[in-house]
Amino acid sequence: MTEKPGRQRPGGRTARNRENVLRATADLLLSEGYEQLTIARVAAAAEVAETTVYRRWPSKVHLVADALSELARVENPIPDTGTLEGDLRALLNQVITLVERPEVQRVILTVVSLAAGDDEVVRAKDAFWEARFAGATDIVNRAVARGELPPDTDPYELIEDLAAPAYFRVLITGRPLDSRLVDRSVALALNRQGIRDAAAGSDRRASPSVDG
Template sequence: MTDNPVQRRPGGRTARNREKVLRATAELLLREGYEALTIARVAAAAQVADTTVYRHWPSKAHLVLDALSEMARSENPFPDTGTLEGDLRALLRQIVALLERPEVQRVVRTVVSLSGDDAEVSRAKDVFWEERFSGAADLVQRAIARGELPVGTDPYELIEDLSSLAYFRLLVTGRPLDDRVVERSLALVLNRQVSVPGPGGVSSAGIDT
């Protein structure tokens, strides 16, 4: 299996160049948008050769998705408040705060619209979303250990349920991303988890289903 460019984490000078390239990519992307971004402009802004960029990212899509993964890790980390409700509320507030920024909205719409006909781009998108949701596993395992979630809860589905309303409003209806979105989404997720059937057809709240 070939090494996926968006998953590499090199060290030394290569790591420093990688950091500069991703920072330059994020800045250009948020300021000017996807269409205006080019490998040559990124290389110039990062003060590296074009070949340095292409050595690690075979296309603009790969580069952008990797830059967005880094931005998500730094600006939208998975919290640890000590409770499931606190973790989910803090996480969704971070998501909403990011989605309220016009430049982030533009980038999210671009990521969603990237062509699915290119196998490499599709894989890069898969890796982006996998990395974005990977931190949910620890959040869910902590909640299971505290008895707040049933064993077997799917972390990916939990975060999908939590964030889907915010993304639906951004991408479909255009309705406000406000505190009501956070509290409504949180209530829907927590109520759903309470009613999830456990072993023997009994919900986690102990109600026959």
């Protein structure tokens, strides 16, 4: 079952193995938790050799970070509603739908609690969040192209402002992730550096005056 390096075509067996490993990891992670997950169990569930897993993911932490990134990518596709506010609202609702699942909350709490002093853990966490923010920057790029945002808008800061309150409730307070939170979080993100004011001004210029 051991693979020969360099012999796999892109999109061929290597891609299938990666997909199977990440799916098996997510399934085991969500059903049984982080502590019960091992490389051996993942390899068995994915029907690949353990060496196949270790070749791409040097540790369980890296494997879990990649599996969570893939889960978020599949279940939280980057929305394209045609407006910045619509995209932010849709994105946050997707995030909330995912993190409201009890099994996902358990995993998030576990991953966040992993030793911050471990360089390997820090790199894996960075890779996970980098993957999440990389997709969300498409929202900002489209908004810049439409003239809704200035070109120097920092995508990371905008998405942080949007998602931070939801993650704070998941990780700290346990308060409900309700529609009021969505409204407040979207407003916070849009108000960042006057974004809300700029968008409102654009809407006023585009709309006919009520005074005729």
